[in-house]
Amino acid sequence: QVQLVESGGGLVQAGGSLRLSCAASGRTFSTYRMGWFRQAPGKEREFVAAIRSSGGSTYYADSVKGRFTISRDNAKNTVYLQMNNLKPEDTAAYYCAADRTAWAVLSAQSNWAYWGQGTQVTVSS
Secondary structure, eight states: OOOOEEOOOOEEEEOOEEEEEEEEHHHHOSSSEEEEEETTTTTOOOOEEEETTTTOOEEEEEEETTTTEEEGGGGEEEEEEESSOOOGGGGGGEEEEESSSOOTTTOOOGOOOOOOOEEEEEEOO
């Protein structure tokens, strides 16, 4: 019921910044909680950040706290992930996710109904 398309990935040097965007279809974007996950080769997909539909609450994995910021613009049907002070270990495919249900255990992939195709982020040392 919602389509998600990520953009903004690329190659950046360690210490640099990138801003990822996730554009959503539909007229009910403002009712969905949104999140970001990432997956590196040979590793499980891991939770990065999430934001409530209102934008009033945000949650982050310990590995990105203080460096990444999730935000949303409901008027543009878009969620963002601002990534600062990037490290080589941040290299991964980043995926946007959405769900309309009450949130619990946001780090669990099974609690997110909709997913984008991903955008690659590569951080060089």
